[in-house]
Structure formats: structure tokens, C-alpha cells
Amino acid sequence: MTTIELPPPTITLSKADARRFLLAHQRLWPPQRLRGKDGIMEFVRHVGCIQFDPINVVGRNPDLVLQSRVVKYRPCLLEELLYTDRQLLDGWDKVSSIHQAADWPYFKRHRAYMRERHGDPSKVHVKIAPAIIDAIRQRGPLSSIDLKRGDRVDWSWGQLSQPARASLEILYAMGDLLVHHRVGSRRFFDLTERLLPEDMISAPDPNQTVEEYQNWHVMRRVGGLGLANPSAAQYWGAILGVKNQVRRTVLVRLVERGELTAVAVEEVPKRTFFIRTADLPTLEVVRTRRSPKARAAFIAALDNFVWDRNMLRWIFNFDYAWEVYKPVAKRKYGYYVLPVIYGDRFVARVDPAYDRKRRILTLNNWWWEEGVQLNDAILEALVACLQGFMRYLNAERVRLGRKITGSESMGWVRSLNID
Numbered sequence: 001m002t003t004i005e006l007p008p009p010t011i012t013l014s015k016a017d018a019r020r021f022l023l024a025h026q027r028l029w030p031p032q033r034l035r036g037k038d039g040i041m042e043f044v045r046h047v048g049c050i051q052f053d054p055i056n057v058v059g060r061n062p063d064l065v066l067q068s069r070v071v072k073y074r075p076c077l078l079e080e081l082l083y084t085d086r087q088l089l090d091g092w093d094k095v096s097s098i099h100q101a102a103d104w105p106y107f108k109r110h111r112a113y114m115r116e117r118h119g120d121p122s123k124v125h126v127k128i129a130p131a132i133i134d135a136i137r138q139r140g141p142l143s144s145i146d147l148k149r150g151d152r153v154d155w156s157w158g159q160l161s162q163p164a165r166a167s168l169e170i171l172y173a174m175g176d177l178l179v180h181h182r183v184g185s186r187r188f189f190d191l192t193e194r195l196l197p198e199d200m201i202s203a204p205d206p207n208q209t210v211e212e213y214q215n216w217h218v219m220r221r222v223g224g225l226g227l228a229n230p231s232a233a234q235y236w237g238a239i240l241g242v243k244n245q246v247r248r249t250v251l252v253r254l255v256e257r258g259e260l261t262a263v264a265v266e267e268v269p270k271r272t273f274f275i276r277t278a279d280l281p282t283l284e285v286v287r288t289r290r291s292p293k294a295r296a297a298f299i300a301a302l303d304n305f306v307w308d309r310n311m312l313r314w315i316f317n318f319d320y321a322w323e324v325y326k327p328v329a330k331r332k333y334g335y336y337v338l339p340v341i342y343g344d345r346f347v348a349r350v351d352p353a354y355d356r357k358r359r360i361l362t363l364n365n366w367w368w369e370e371g372v373q374l375n376d377a378i379l380e381a382l383v384a385c386l387q388g389f390m391r392y393l394n395a396e397r398v399r400l401g402r403k404i405t406g407s408e409s410m411g412w413v414r415s416l417n418i419d
Contacts, residue, residue: 004245004248007252023344028297028299033071036077041081041088045100065304067389082179083180092107125167128163129176132147132167133177133191168189214242217242227273254274294344296381322337333351333367350366351364361398363399363413366404
């Protein structure tokens, strides 16, 4: 197959400009400058979606994403937007994701695809679907534990699942059900007709052709990161029919339409990146205006900002892997290690844990990045960052783990009522 040639870059960025643009695009230049539920909505509209993951060490991924951007963030703000205000949906995009409820019509094509793929009426989970819908209609929001059956069916990734659970999942994927609320990581489903207005449910797909859909979803994904690398397979997942050469074709088309701009980055040879043309004013700001006072923030492991691990290496000289699913013996750092930024650099990694009953935040370990020079400004920013993180968790005390208890470089933590 002939490789589709990407358009030549029309802008060349220094690494410093690329770093600052990415941070500014991600509302991290500086961190915590958004406010309240309006700030959350502004950020979600800007990037399209936030990845959802239920693992909760020091908060779930979307909460960790938002605590680094929203001043005095509390998880109840997101809960209200999702399950009371219904301005956001506990839905699907790149993977399980949070996105605007207003995006519902744009995913009509995806729901139809899921119905075609999983709606075989001979399958047991489809046969029992009417009974499950009737049970929810009669009893209200239900989870899989409310609909137990003893047998099992093949389901996702070759795993076995109860028919009721598989049925809930496919009814959700097809759009008949939505997540009403969660208790921990357990989802309770309700009828979509009860949770969304009828005019939104019945709205036609705004993208009437495949080409329009591809343009929309590729643009959305570029906006999810800011500076997009066309070869980052994990970043482009779940866009229907858009893989490899098709993706390159769409990128070329969007450049020709003036909606994307191709850029190069100094010291990253033979790579073309893409920025939404509408975001070029942000690039101009970071190139011409004085940098804001540097602040620090803990970054979520599945943050939009770190979706593209290659980008982190090329632009920030930061090599990061989420090691949750690695065997203990193969972990270089730890189970749930978070990157730490200061200004336009990654300066450290932290392995945190939180005892919710005793309200104690423990820093099990802390690794400084090579070349970090500690000074009063960075230490002041880190103290403020850790104070904010404790407020977000509702922690009363912070404790250093055994591996760093006597570390001279961690003395700055002692001003925070260290245990």
C-alpha cells in the first residue's frame, strides 16, 4: 500500500515553545487557574473528553486530571455535573471517558456500530435485554449485582461474564441505557429516555457522511492533546474506520481545509505534528508573552497531557510508563506513580497512597528528575502543590515513606504537619 504523504510543516517550533504550548493547551500554564463547575465544563469542551479509570489510589483518573487544573477542586463538583446536572456523561470516546452531554448526537454512528456488532438476537445477552429494560423501568437504576444469573457468556477480551452484566454493557454501548450514578466503581444504569431530553436523544447525527464524521473525530482527538503525533496508535483509538493510511488521508484533508496546521519541532527530526488552526493564537501567546509564575502540580497517570508517551520523551525528555499492570518485579518505580511538573518541566515522580479513614497522605517514594536544581522558588511551589493536593483529598496529615524518611531533599515536606 502506498504511504500517504503528510503535508510539509509550515511552522517550526523550538522545544521550549512546544512544551509551553502543550501546557497552555492543557490548562497547565500555569496549573489550577480554572474555577468551579464552569471551569470543568470549559476544559472538557476544549479537550473533548477525559479518560475514566476506576482505580482509586489518591482519586480516580478524572478527579486527578481536574485537581491539577481547577483551584480548590473537590470530586463532588464532577459528581454533580455527571449525575445531578447531567451536563457531562459517563460515556465512551477514546476509551471509557467523560464528555459533554451535548456531544450525544455526534456518537450516533458509534452506537449504531455497537448495535450492528453486538445486537445479534440469537445471543443470550440480547435475548434477555427486554427483561432488563423492563426491570429498570419498574425498579429504577440497577447494577449488575441487582440482576444476577448463574450462567456465563463470552464477553470482552475473551472473559466470561454473567448474561445480565453483558446485557447491561451492550444496552449501554447501543445507547438504550446510561450511567445513572456510581457507588465506588460500580455503575448503576437507567433508561436513556429518563436522563436526556427527548430533543437530544432524537437529534440527527450532525455528521451526515463518513468523511464528515472522520473530520470531526480526528479534529476532536487533535484537540484532546494539542500537538498531535500521527503515528501514536494508542492516541487515535476508537475512531471508526480511521486507521493508518486513512488517518493520514484525513489529516491531509483537514490541512487542505485550513482546520489543521502542520508543524515541526526543532531537535525532533523527520516528525510532523498537527495543531488545530483555531489554537494557533495560544501558540502566539506562549511565544511572545512573559511566562507566568511557575507553579507545580501532580499529573494524572492517564491525563490527556501524557497520552502520547513518545511526545513526552521528544518534547520534555521525560520517559514515563504507567506500571499498574506490570508485575511487581518488573516495575521501575511503583504501582501508581504520578509525574510532577514545575513550570514547563517534569521535575519528579511521586508514589502516593491515601488512608481515607485516618486521612493520612503518604508519599511512599519520590524521585527527582536528572538535572533538577532545588531552590526556594521550586520548593515554595511544591509546598503549595502538596497543600492543594491534601485539600483535594481532605487529608489532615502527610507522611514520608520509609525509603525517603531521612532524605535531605524532602525537607520541604516538613512544613506540612508531617507525621
